Amino acid sequence: MGRALVWLRRDLRRGDNPALQAALEAGLQPVPVYIHEAPADGAPSGAAGTWWLHHSLAALDQDLRQHGSRLLLRRGDPAVELLQLARALGAGHVFWNRRYEPVLQARDRILERDLRATGLGVETFPGNLLREPWRLLKADGTAYRVFTPYWKALQREGVTAGASTPPDLAGGELPPVASLPLAELGLLPGIPWDAAFPAHWQPGESGAWQALARFLAEALPDYPRDRDRPDLPGTSRLSPHLHFGEISSRQLWLTLEQWGQEQVQAGNLAAMEAFRRQLAWRDFAHQLLHHFPHTASEPLDGRFRAFPWATDYAEALRRWQQGRTGIPIVDAGMRELWHSGWMHNRVRMIAASLLTKNLRIPWQEGAAWFLDTLVDADLANNSLGWQWVAGCGADAAPYFRIFNPVRQGGRFDPDGAYVRRWVPELGRLPARWIHCPWEAPAQVLAQAGIEAGRDYPLPLVDLAASRSRALAAWDAIRGTARD
DNA sequence: TGAAATGTTGGGGCG
DNA sequence: ACGCCCCAACATTTC
Numbered sequence: 070m071g072r073a074l075v076w077l078r079r080d081l082r083r084g085d086n087p088a089l090q091a092a093l094e095a096g097l098q099p100v101p102v103y104i105h106e107a108p109a110d111g112a113p114s115g116a117a118g119t120w121w122l123h124h125s126l127a128a129l130d131q132d133l134r135q136h137g138s139r140l141l142l143r144r145g146d147p148a149v150e151l152l153q154l155a156r157a158l159g160a161g162h163v164f165w166n167r168r169y170e171p172v173l174q175a176r177d178r179i180l181e182r183d184l185r186a187t188g189l190g191v192e193t194f195p196g197n198l199l200r201e202p203w204r205l206l207k208a209d210g211t212a213y214r215v216f217t218p219y220w221k222a223l224q225r226e227g228v229t230a231g232a233s234t235p236p237d238l239a240g241g242e243l244p245p246v247a248s249l250p251l252a253e254l255g256l257l258p259g260i261p262w263d264a265a266f267p268a269h270w271q272p273g274e275s276g277a278w279q280a281l282a283r284f285l286a287e288a289l290p291d292y293p294r295d296r297d298r299p300d301l302p303g304t305s306r307l308s309p310h311l312h313f314g315e316i317s318s319r320q321l322w323l324t325l326e327q328w329g330q331e332q333v334q335a336g337n338l339a340a341m342e343a344f345r346r347q348l349a350w351r352d353f354a355h356q357l358l359h360h361f362p363h364t365a366s367e368p369l370d371g372r373f374r375a376f377p378w379a380t381d382y383a384e385a386l387r388r389w390q391q392g393r394t395g396i397p398i399v400d401a402g403m404r405e406l407w408h409s410g411w412m413h414n415r416v417r418m419i420a421a422s423l424l425t426k427n428l429r430i431p432w433q434e435g436a437a438w439f440l441d442t443l444v445d446a447d448l449a450n451n452s453l454g455w456q457w458v459a460g461c462g463a464d465a466a467p468y469f470r471i472f473n474p475v476r477q478g479g480r481f482d483p484d485g486a487y488v489r490r491w492v493p494e495l496g497r498l499p500a501r502w503i504h505c506p507w508e509a510p511a512q513v514l515a516q517a518g519i520e521a522g523r524d525y526p527l528p529l530v531d532l533a534a535s536r537s538r539a540l541a542a543w544d545a546i547r548g549t550a551r552d
Numbered sequence: 553t554g555a556a557a558t559g560t561t562g563g564g565g566c567g
Numbered sequence: 568a569c570g571c572c573c574c575a576a577c578a579t580t581t582c
Contacts, residue, residue: 554582555581555582556580556581556582557579557580557581557582558578558579558580558581559577559578559579559580560576560577560578560579561575561576561577561578562574562575562576562577563573563574563575563576564572564573564574565571565572565573566570566571566572566573567569567570567571567572
């Protein structure tokens with residue numbers, strides 16, 4: 070029986086894994102391998118995501134061992150490691166699922182060519198998107214830049230099935246080859262800032278399906294109503310599982326379809342569509358980064374190259390990062406992020422709006438912080454999200470859509486439960502004042518045991534005044550050329 | 553996936 | 568019964 074190396078990256082699962090499946094269908098024994106690389110431009114490796122990766126790899130190895138295989142771990146240059154492993158194992162083939170970050174795509178094409186030149190059979194397969202970025206274009210052959218037409222096209226074209234039963238891999242012993250112990254990849258932090266993470270997450274394929282089961286049973290029917298509520302468990306929390314490919318977007322799409330057919334209640338179809346729409350945003354972000362590679366660091370809208378951002382913002386940025394802006398819902402979000410490696414999407418938008426509009430700090434600063442601290446940190450999603458809020462991206466909110474965190478708090482955290490959870494020093498403040506403690510009468514503050522500026526910071530900016538300054542800054546560039 | 557200012561409408565209190 | 572005012576609720580416009 071011949072062997073095929075199956076090089077795993079953002080597809081840390083057995084189910085719906087095209088490269089793994091192809092090896093089995095070709096009658097080859099798959100040998101799963103993960104290679105830890107030095108971070109490249111296309112793959113910034115944030116600290117929180119690296120924590121997740123460690124546990125995801127551990128889960129995958131355990132799962133593979135229960136199904137007749139195991140995960141080989143290596144460190145270094147894939148070009149060197151894959152060739153060396155193939156020789157040591159007598160494997161004639163290398164299979165992998167494609168990635169779409171521009172830098173990695175270019176690198177992988179060269180790698181594919183070089184490995185082929187050594188006589189290996191190299192095949193690559195669709196990665197973890199609903200459709201590959203070049204498979205859904207406008208009629209004129211260019212990429213979509215507006216979400217709604219993209220979403221309509223995706224619904225029209227549909228998604229190819231991929232939810233196969235996870236295969237069994239029993240296929241005989243492997244020759245002894247060097248595989249590093251997981252701990253030697255050095256993925257866990259030296260300082261234990263990750264202490265609370267395990268209480269919030271279960272990385273790995275089975276953890277992903279458990280999260281999905283909970284979501285289907287408890288949250289999906291009310292998803293259109295509750296998905297914007299950070300105080301309720303209304304979202305799927307699948308983003309880190311999706312990022313590492315522990316579950317595929319195609320599997321989710323199909324599972325949703327089955328769920329929609331089983332659940333005949335009115336409204337469930339709308340819920341299914343609402344969640345699929347979020348999956349489509351993920352694909353939209355990836356195809357956008359693929360077609361506009363510079364948008365990970367530069368605005369898509371060229372006018373913003375001349376935007377008058379604030380200077381000397383180091384202290385304000387630090388307070389934003391630490392959740393000490395004095396704006397409760399923003400501080401709650403930033404503390405949720407630091408504590409759990411995740412932040413509710415609605416709060417991400419509010420926190421990002423405060424940073425880019427009220428504080429006028431360049432969106433790249435916020436994007437870098439999120440990439441480092443989110444367990445679901447994803448270059449494409451993150452770049453799209455920040456540019457969307459900053460007003461300089463594809464299908465972005467018009468610049469003048471500036472979030473008012475007090476108003477947003479009242480709408481989406483009406484009782485203040487979310488703020489109280491993450492900003493406990495405001496715990497005794499009545500809901501009337503929970504999102505604007507600076508407006509609370511002295512007596513109310515005293516009764517809640519809060520001295521403004523001592524127990525909780527005064528607001529870093531005046532919301533109304535900074536809003537006006539942001540609009541004035543927009544005035545300075547709005548008439549200039551987009552390219 | 554906005555907020556604030558401005559405009560419109562309609563019910564109710566009251567002289 | 569009527570006009571007037573107030574104001575909440577909603578709609579529209581503007582940034």
